Structure formats: C-alpha cells, structure tokens
Amino acid sequence: MDTTNKYRDSDAAALMGQKLFFEPRLSGPIQEGTAQEGQLGNIGDKYKIACRNCHMPESKWLYDIRSNNGGKIPNATALGSAWMTRNVSSVVNTVFYVHAKSEAHWRENDGYSDSEWFDAQSEPEGPPVQNGSRLQLAHVIFEHYYNDYNAAFPEWPLDAGLADYNRFPATGSPYTDSANWNSLSAGDKEIVNRVLVNYGKAIEAYLRKLVSRNAPFDRFVAGYDNAISKDAKKGLKLFIGKAGCVGCHNTPLLSDDDFHVIGLHIDKGLSPHADPKETGRQFNQPLICDPKVADGDFNVNGHFSDDPRTQRDGNFCKQTIPVGQWRTKGLRQIAETGPYFRDGQAATLDDVIEFYDRGGDPQGTFLGGPKEIRPLHLSHTEKDRLKEFLKTLTGDPIPSRYVQDLHNP
C-alpha cells in the first residue's frame, strides 16, 4: 500500500493519469534520432513524445518495440528526446515493486526514486526522456485538463495565476530553461511543484490499473496441476533450488525490490547507447535525499508526501551506497518483454540464463563488486527447463479500456 499517495485509488486521478500517459504536449524539443531509428519527428520538433511512445500499448505489455539503435539488438535502449542508456521496462505490474523487508518502493533499474509518483513526475522534464519542463506541464494541465485536475485533486485547485505567462513562463525547470524556473518566487515554485507532484500521483493511480494476473504459474499454485508442463515444474524446482534465482527474484512480482551486484559488463558493441560508467543506485541518493537537487522535497518524507512520517526508506539517506548496485527486475511476463538487462544487451532468455550460468562477467569488467552470483553449471536440459518455467509467468492481457488513448484535445 503506497500511503504516500492518498489518490492512488481515485478513479478520477487514474482517468487523468491515463489521459496524460498519452499526452505528447508535455514534451520539449527532439534532440537526437532519425525516423529510421524510430524517432517521432525531426530534430527540434516539440510535442511529439508521450509516455505511451516508449511504454507502447502496441507491445501488449507496454514496453518498447520502436527504437532501433542500429546495433545487433533492436530496442536495446530507449529513444526519447535523445538516446537513453537503459532498456525500457514494461510498466505492467510495476505497482507491486515493494522491498520485501522494509516495504520501500524503489523505482527504475537504479532506484531513481522512492515512490511511483516521484518517478512518474520526473519523466516529462527528463532531458533525454520527454525534455519538457514542469512549467510546460503546469500550463498544459491548466489549459487542457483543468476540469480533470480539479476533479481528481479537489484539495488543490489549479491557481488562476497559471494563465499569466509573464508570471509563469512557458517553459522552465531546474534542468532545462533553468533561468525561467529560477525567476519564479518561492510561492510560485510551490504552485508549479504541486501540479507536478499531482501529475505523478495521477500517473501512479493509472499504473495501478495496469495489472496482469492469472499466469499459468499462479493457476498451478492454485491447484491446477496441468497448468504448467512437467519441464516447467522441473524449471521451477531449479529456480527455487540449484539455480538460486529465488534469492533475489522473490515475492509475487519475483523481485525483492533490492539492489545487487551481478557483474554485468556493459558492451557498447551490443548496446551502443549504454554507459559503462553508470554507478547505479549510488547516483540517485542526492536526488532523493537533497531537496536542492530537484528544487523540491519530493521524497516520501517530504511535504508533498501524504504520509511524511513513513519509515519505509529506513536510513537510506544516511547510508554510504557503494557503486555498481542495480535493482532486481521483476519477472512477470518476462518471456514476452525482451531484450533483457538494464542496457538490453541480451536478446533472448537463453542469453540471460547463459549469463547467470557462467556466474556473470569477470571481475574488473564492470563497476563495483564483488559479484553476488556464482557459476551454476547447469546442463543444457536444465537451462531449457528454467526457461520453460519463466514462460509460465505471463498472465492475462491488460483490459483494453486501460490502454486507450483518451487524451484531451
């Protein structure tokens, strides 16, 4: 239960979130990419990129089947306003990412944020993502979603001052057009930040609708013995036994929502836009813990949280985070959402299983360590069985009403 977002189960907030998930006017100028690579417009074009363009309904599981970086593996990393270093994850079932012990809600491969709403609000103004800004977002919502917003967030009606472009410039955030942003008074920054936060909370309410259930594995556990094959059962036994997958891939999402060093060498030959120098979880500690970085106390203990006294982050902000730690990926519908790993370097589940079977890449070829995995020495048959089990984790499709483009004119 995400107590930090009291609108999480509001139908009005979810509807607004769905509309804005498909809203391209939140995006700024395109910076990189060609039509052949999947880019949605020319360099400099605005209003082309919505959430739905990387988390694509056409893909069934809302992940990326569009960007092609010219390398060996299509869709290895995402193409937003610019090329990104990471593979696009499916957003289906992501609301279930909860740390198994602390109940923290870490998000993204690197633990970018500590709540779904904080994560969601970062996308419109992320320079390589949508390259928009929180001022632009506030204007779009004021001009096109006024009634939706006020219905979803009656305690926070939109400020009429947002109609004044002299007082609130058209664009600006701490990251882009920062001079515009910094020209605002503290009170006006608060007005815009509140709209930004509520945008994130609406997106979270929408994502909570994107749930897939009834996977063959779940039917098997419920008592339908024939729901999965004999090989899949043997693969399950390996998963919880010899292969040791369950050590990190646990809970019903098959992720502990925790951070580990698996020893993944980032090979730019396989994934040209990946960055071997990324440090993982460590990088995000200032963003989450220092209000000055994002110019707002957006973490779960800040004043935008609906449960600021929550203890779910523990003493994260006082910890020394080592480099090279990355979050465990959930495995629901994993067989249908490749390529794999944070940089999309593995085209198939076979490649992933081979990686774990060899105990990861050699020490010194990746940041951080020591590795937390060891060679498994699985036979060919065992690898096939493990894959058969992973195929049983795909559930029913998302109801079509939740993947319709309803964005306002």
Next chain:
Amino acid sequence: MPRIAVCLLLLSFVVIVAIGSGKLGPATVASANVAAASDDDHDDGDGFSPKEWAIIRSLSVSTAGPAGGHDQQVS
C-alpha cells in the same frame, strides 16, 4: 485359526491393492519424487517438498500476492 489366517490373507491383499492404486502412502510417494527430482536431469519426478511449496506459494499472486483485481487495492 484358519478363519484368522484367511482374514489376514484378505487384509494383506486389500492393503497391496490400495498401495498399488495410490490410495495409501501419498507422503511416501511425494517425498520420493522430491528426492529424485532434485538436481537430477533425467528424473521424471516433479513433486515438491512442504518447504519448497512454502517458497512457491510466496511467489504466487493466487495465494500470497497482492490482493484485489484491476480495480481494487494493491500493495
């Protein structure tokens, strides 16, 4: 005495038939499967021990997972 002997003989017969049909001794059969299935590439057994079942249930939305449906509360 002959009556007792006949009764014992009949009882033995019933027990043998019951075991053969799987009506008795499921725990024995199940545990044999688990022991044989572990790490054995060529075994056809697919049973799970109680400890394994406890782990398996913790991975499933059907028993220990997030409650509710598409429009209900999730954790």
